[in-house]
Amino acid sequence: MSAAPTILPRSRVGTFADRLRAGDQFAYTLTLVCAASIFLVTCLLVYELWIGSALSREKFGWNFIFTSTWDPVREDFGAVPFMFGTVVTSLVSLLISVPIGLGAAIFLSEMALPSISDTLTFLIELLAAVPSVIYGLLGIFLLVPVLESVVVPVLKGTLGFLPIFSGPFYGVSLFSASVVLSVMIVPFIISVSREVLLAVPVDQREAALSVGATKWETTWQVVVPYAKRGIYGSIFLALARALGETMAVTMVIGNTPKVQTSLLGPGDSIASVIANQFTEATSDMYISALIELGLVLFAITIIINGLARLLILTTGGRVAK
């Protein structure tokens, strides 16, 4: 990450003084202002969330994130069911997408010919470009019927004894939301993991192969561990995206704020309750609680994003971006 020195060291500016005209000063100031706007917008965003949630923060304090009632009539609000839904759907989606994504990334970096690998990666990255609302549309009319008629009966038949697959399935559920999310985040995992795998030096592979390791052993015991941190980073990035995802989730999750063991039941997530209730909430306290949910979501995604970047950055020293 060594930045090219693009501005001349102060000591040598003098010799170029005649070239630094008013235009330079203007360009500097203009671009500085634009860059600073990012800073201002982010601060303003935090300020809006902080001020907007004041009522709720004062009334509920830390209890907000530890209680599970969501009662607009009595104005008693707690974030637990939504945090539960957000975290569970995101984690389950990782359980589905990480093995598949990592497998595909290994195939694309270690097995496929470069030209085929590039083409397939290009196609997979297109999946990431599909708008969230279209995933929701497909979720309602394609995924849910398939889950209902094929997948869930099979799951119940084989793994039905597990509490997470107990209870009736109504189509919309935490599980449906997780599946949609996993399709949405898998391109990120593949794309980033493939890059870090490709960046592992060839001599690492050759060394392993030369002592008699099979291709798979080389990949799994040498290449993957070498790129481990980058892969973790890709997973965290995907997680951050899953946590904040709104439309596709709200269309298939069932919008029911409750904490439960079964994945087949309906749930709700932070992003989707905001989407559903923000313009409709009647009292100031209600709005304030919703904004505080926004604040909670903001905090969670920042932490996860920060971890992801830290992991990718620290790997950056060894494996180029």
Add this chain to the structure above:
Amino acid sequence: MTRRSSLTVFAALCCLGLPAFGQISLTGAGATFPYPMYSKWFDEYRKLHPNLEINYQSIGSGGGIRQVTEGTVDFGATDGPMTDEQMKAFREKRGCDVLHFPTVLGADVPVYNVPGVATDLNFTPEALAGIFLGKITKWNDPELAKANPKVKLPNTDILVIHRSEASGTTYVWVDYLSKISSEWQTKVGKGVAVNWPVGLGGKGNEGVAGQVKESANSIGYVELIYAAQNKMSYGRVRNSAGNFVKADLASVTAAAAGVEMPDDFRVSITNASGKTAYPIASFTWLLIPEVIKDKQKLDVITGFLHWMLGPGQKFTEALEYAPLPKPVVTKEEKAISKLHGS
């Protein structure tokens, strides 16, 4: 080349962005219960006055109350009248009162999707309260079986579907449940959004109807028109006189027949007496600030209200809403004059 074409696109978009000459547009938001009716009215009204566009967004009654109070829309719409506290909040924020104008009568109906059941089911008040409290969980529960002796009800779990956002349809529904079940009243209460004991949420009447259609063994509540337009089965409900009544124009009109209309038009007609009255009926209201500073907008709104109370009422029956009773219309005509500019 790309630069020129992008300039053309830019110019074209800018033109579209310019307000057309003399074009007046108003925005309203709120109840989804009368959405098909309002959408039809505003479409018809635009045909009569091509320069007027009244945009109505069905975001839910809670949204109607909130957004008109915030002043982000020109008028709101709700099926649950504003509470005294909400009226007070409005006065504090906007410095004037808000007026309720009833527009039509509608009914909440229990819609269900039970495979194998083709006939209309009968629901007792106890059955509805039990289902929505989560006490009755099977379709062949004795309470349901007793009221439907001729129907073979399956032994399947009932899936309750309610609204995910603050809604007037919900208000009417829980207002009814609060009147007929003391347990409901103490445990859940009434409001545009409540803490549901069971079930999952759909967004808007559209969303609940869509969800019921997509889910087997489900039951939800929607405004009559949503059941009718989507050819969904909906049940009869036993009224306070002991008769099972299906929601239709006659039974909804009958519910409003005996009503004593107060001056501010805020009235509940759920669980109405009357032999043929449908028990889960309601007026639905437009919420209009008493003071509308913009003269043009004031004229549009008063013009529309007069039209709505007159010729507009004849569009109601095609959409399964009941027209307002004559005395209410007369009373409202007078109330329109309360609206004024600064």
Add this chain to the structure above:
Amino acid sequence: MRNRRKIVNIVMLSLTGACTVVIIGILLVILGYLFWNGARYLTVDFFTKLPAPVGESGGGMANAIVGSGKLLLLAVLIGVPFGFLGGVYLAEFGTGIFPSVVRYMTDLLNGVPSIVIGIFAYGVVVARMHHFSTLAGGVALGVMMVPIALRTTEEFLRGVPQSLREGAMALGASKARTIATVVIPAAIKGIFSGMMLDLARVAGETAPLLFTSLGNRFWSPGWDKPTSALPEMIYHYAISPYDEWHRQAWAAGFVLLTLVLLVNIIARQVLARTSHAG
């Protein structure tokens, strides 16, 4: 023992291939299903008519198409200048602590869920102006565009060889002139493509529009009225009970996805070629 290792080798490697096939299969199913449904329900009316009253058949989404266009225009007007100039700052003037703060903030803002950006735009624009409006929606989308526009610009400017800058400065050009006439033109293709990708991304955003541009069944003249947009219409129509609306949602999904994918394919091709050339 050796056999077992060989079998594991073959099994695991085939599994990775299977994973790839599954993903590509999902992509094909998604595209196939959407295009099949969408193309079937696409009519001329879709592009030319306003939505019909609720529950009546017919009507189109002409206003939503124009609405999306206007929202994106605003997003570009906000996102591109700030992102571009901010990127120039980071790449050409950025040394010291402040630029790394900006860079950090940019990544942070990029990670903010779109629904939270919606709350922000509601608080800053809608609540202050007392109107849902095209403007508010455009601001929300514009804010979402800035981080990527900024980082893309920075990245491509950094890719310009230092020798080009030195050459221009040696000929007596000022720094500003060097940037404007030598550095930016050298990177413009990549920057433009990156911006197009950025635009395609926000074109499909729905969540921040729900509280800002709200929706509209009619045309939305000017910039201070609520407006509909394609993604918002898809959402409302998809969750509705009307079959006619479902068909229109598919048609709208088809149109939106076609545009987004076209932009993606073209921009990515351009990007691939520039990076090979560089």
